[in-house]
Amino acid sequence: MVLRRDFLKLGMAAAAVPTASESKPAAPRSLVANPDADFDYIIAGGGHNALACAAYLGKAGYRCLVLEAKATLGGNTSTEQLTVPGFLHEACANTPGGLFRNNVRKELELDKFGVRFATDPAELSSLMYFSDGTAQQVWKTFDRTVQDLSRFSAKDAARLRVLYKGLSPFLQAVRRFNGAPIGYAPTVEESLMKLPDGPVWVRRMHQTMADTLMQEFESEKFRSFLTYYSTINRQLPYREHTGLDSLDQYNSRQEAGWVLVIGGTSALVQAMARAVEANQGTVLANRFVTGLILENGKCAGVRTAAGESFRAKYGVVSSMHTNQLVRMAPEALGPVYVESASMLKPLFAEMLFCVHFALNEAPRWKVGDQRITCPAVQLIGTLEDRIRQANASLEGRVYDGPSFLQVLTPTVVDPSRAPPGKHVMKFEVLAPYALEGGAAQWDEIKRGYADRLLARVRQHAENLEDQNIIARRIVTPLDIEGRNINNVGGSCHGAAENYAQAGAMRPVPGWANHRTPIPGLYQTGALTHPGGSVRGEPGRNAAWIVLEDQGKDINKIAAVS
Numbered sequence: 001m002v003l004r005r006d007f008l009k010l011g012m013a014a015a016a017v018p019t020a021s022e023s024k025p026a027a028p029r030s031l032v033a034n035p036d037a038d039f040d041y042i043i044a045g046g047g048h049n050a051l052a053c054a055a056y057l058g059k060a061g062y063r064c065l066v067l068e069a070k071a072t073l074g075g076n077t078s079t080e081q082l083t084v085p086g087f088l089h090e091a092c093a094n095t096p097g098g099l100f101r102n103n104v105r106k107e108l109e110l111d112k113f114g115v116r117f118a119t120d121p122a123e124l125s126s127l128m129y130f131s132d133g134t135a136q137q138v139w140k141t142f143d144r145t146v147q148d149l150s151r152f153s154a155k156d157a158a159r160l161r162v163l164y165k166g167l168s169p170f171l172q173a174v175r176r177f178n179g180a181p182i183g184y185a186p187t188v189e190e191s192l193m194k195l196p197d198g199p200v201w202v203r204r205m206h207q208t209m210a211d212t213l214m215q216e217f218e219s220e221k222f223r224s225f226l227t228y229y230s231t232i233n234r235q236l237p238y239r240e241h242t243g244l245d246s247l248d249q250y251n252s253r254q255e256a257g258w259v260l261v262i263g264g265t266s267a268l269v270q271a272m273a274r275a276v277e278a279n280q281g282t283v284l285a286n287r288f289v290t291g292l293i294l295e296n297g298k299c300a301g302v303r304t305a306a307g308e309s310f311r312a313k314y315g316v317v318s319s320m321h322t323n324q325l326v327r328m329a330p331e332a333l334g335p336v337y338v339e340s341a342s343m344l345k346p347l348f349a350e351m352l353f354c355v356h357f358a359l360n361e362a363p364r365w366k367v368g369d370q371r372i373t374c375p376a377v378q379l380i381g382t383l384e385d386r387i388r389q390a391n392a393s394l395e396g397r398v399y400d401g402p403s404f405l406q407v408l409t410p411t412v413v414d415p416s417r418a419p420p421g422k423h424v425m426k427f428e429v430l431a432p433y434a435l436e437g438g439a440a441q442w443d444e445i446k447r448g449y450a451d452r453l454l455a456r457v458r459q460h461a462e463n464l465e466d467q468n469i470i471a472r473r474i475v476t477p478l479d480i481e482g483r484n485i486n487n488v489g490g491s492c493h494g495a496a497e498n499y500a501q502a503g504a505m506r507p508v509p510g511w512a513n514h515r516t517p518i519p520g521l522y523q524t525g526a527l528t529h530p531g532g533s534v535r536g537e538p539g540r541n542a543a544w545i546v547l548e549d550q551g552k553d554i555n556k557i558a559a560v561s
């Protein structure tokens with residue numbers, strides 16, 4: 001149970017902590033094979049990162065067994081019939097933009113295993129409404145988007161062009177840093193400091209997002225537009241080290257558009273499971289791992305709630321939340337690891353409240369005299385609104401003012417998710433887990449809150465009257481916690497990704513490179529570098545380390561011919 005006071009202990013971060021370059025990667029360990037083992041490696045948890053890790057190990061010739069607690073794979077990457085039969089809703093993640101852009105998709109040949117990305121023929125990528133009702137279309141080309149934005153401020157448009165262009169080295173540095181385990185690639189700061197204007201970009205990166213927006217842009221509309229993009233990253237606007245979040249997220253959405261997988265994110269997970277099975281792997285659902293088998297000082301397998309034991313020849317890779325590991329093997333992990341792990345905090349004020357709808361028709365959005373459909377629509381507020389919303393969340397209140405209400409209608413691009421002609425729609429807003437009076441209050445207030453959100457959305461779409469709505473399902477942060485044991489405190493990524501819990505400090509400083517104090521026990525998943533989202537990199541990075549301990553190089557194994 002996460003209490004509200006736990007959320008308030010935030011933001012103290014940034015004490016003296018080792019940087020990746022200071023914390024040398026632990027040396028590879030010599031492996032003694034367990035001759036009685038059923039499999040080479042056991043992977044605990046069946047989310048997309050666990051499956052990615054197993055698929056890489058399979059490619060390297062190791063037999064993997066993936067054990068998932070629930071009846072279906074995927075964790076937070078899961079498409080489900082949440083309202084009425086035939087309507088497929090994204091239970092959590094909507095867009096696997098990260099995985100679309102990095103190498104995991106290619107290296108694991110996910111397209112060969114059935115993944116199809118949906119391509120929207122429309123030139124429009126997404127649509128925004130500012131709090132005064134003005135519509136802003138985000139086009140697939142940067143120039144067209146900025147051209148439209150320039151009606152608010154020509155000066156800010158020129159500044160955005162300069163910053164967008166100048167962002168490239170930062171993006172490359174991030175890609176490099178995220179694409180390798182901690183200690184195996186330069187930190188973003190190290191890469192930037194090699195450039196002539198590095199000190200400027202490093203300052204920008206480490207200041208608050210609010211500082212960057214106030215400093216660089218004069219118009220409220222530009223600031224509001226970019227505030228939305230940092231909000232997707234679930235970072236408080238006045239948190240240090242978030243200064244480039246807006247531009248980074250805007251760049252990725254602008255370049256990739258609103259990325260969707262045909263059939264939903266579950267189709268991605270199923271393709272990953274096929275990739276595991278194609279390399280002698282086995283994937284079992286309904287296997288809740290409740291204990292580790294520790295023998296001769298090493299992790300030799302796992303036990304499940306049903307009393308089964310599975311033994312691994314070389315080791316276990318866990319995608320379970322670190323708090324589960326700590327409960328399973330406190331002594332072997334040691335008191336320092338246990339204490340540091342127990343300090344991991346959930347997402348503070350950035351949980352999600354969602355409403356899923358089954359619809360007869362897609363919303364028709366009002367843009368001047370036109371009526372348009374669009375897969376992703378956002379009702380946004382100003383930077384100040386976002387600060388007010390964050391403060392309300394921290395105080396345990398829902399926020400009714402304008403700030404980040406996302407309306408997703410994937411069926412306008414991927415009709416396979418609903419019966420012919422019908423649609424699914426989802427609202428997402430930021431909300432606290434711990435309401436004043438306790439998280440259980442959600443059950444009391446959720447219907448009223450969902451109704452108020454619908455009333456706001458109705459101002460911009462002409463056909464969201466009751467007759468259009470076949471069914472709806474409300475999902476509170478409490479429900480998000482209940483659906484996946486890793487969603488501690490309703491967190492979307494297991495734990496917040498503030499400075500104290502990211503990079504070389506995720507999940508535990510000194511143990512960020514996927515090894516743990518227990519030989520043969522590794523960690524992957526959103527609680528490891530580079531963190532949450534549907535991107536597969538934590539899975540790949542964990543496989544990198546496991547393979548290094550076998551004397552193998554993932555970059556040779558993964559190389560795409």
Ligand SMILES: Cc1cc2nc3c(=O)[nH]c(=O)nc-3n(C[C@H](O)[C@H](O)[C@H](O)COP(=O)(O)OP(=O)(O)OC[C@H]3O[C@@H](n4cnc5c(N)ncnc54)[C@H](O)[C@@H]3O)c2cc1C
Nearest residue numbers: 045047048049069075076092093094095289526532533534
């Ligand atoms: C509401 C919501 C919206 C989101 N939207 C987006 C989005 O649009 N785009 C995006 O990129 N990301 C989004 N995310 C984040 C993204 O979904 C997650 O970061 C990502 O799914 C994490 O993947 P994972 O494989 O690390 O872990 P998870 O998806 O959490 O999977 C972990 C799996 O391990 C299993 N498990 C845990 N413990 C055990 C055990 N003891 N034994 C066996 N199995 C166990 C769990 O049942 C689960 O299936 C969203 C998340 C939420 C909650």
